[in-house]
Amino acid sequence: MTTFSAATSLHSGRDPQTTLIRITEVMxxxxxxxxxxxxxxxxxxxxxxxxxxxxNSTARGAPVAWVLSEVQAWTRSRIQARDRVAA
Incomplete structure (x- = not known):
């Protein structure tokens, strides 16, 4: 299983706005x-x-991926929400 640090280093040097990651990396x-x-x-x-x-498949289980920068932004938003509650 990929860890956060491994997922991050795997994509270092790539544009996070155009890097697609699969569900295991999202998890x-x-x-x-x-x-x-x-x-x-x-x-x-x-x-x-x-x-x-x-x-173009519409079948359940068709391959999908997430934009790395969007997943990172969501994670940052969760951290910011925590910080707002703590303040």
Whole structure:
């Protein structure tokens, strides 16, 4: 399993706005399980980024990936929300 530091170093030097990451890396970065991530995507108020389709398939289980910068921004927003509550 990929850890956050491994996922970060794997993409160092790449543009996070155009780097697509798969679900295992998303899980490693945000620290949530796959079902929780998919539940968050269904809740607009969560702000969790939606994936990018990697094929034209409409079948369940079609390949998708997330934009690295969007996942990082969501993670930063969770940290900021914590800091606002703590202040």
């Amino acid at each position: 490693a970065i945000v620290g949530l399980a796959r079902p929780t991530i998919y539940k968050l995507m269904q809740q607009a108020e969560s702000g969790f980024p939606l994936p990018v389709k990697l094929s």
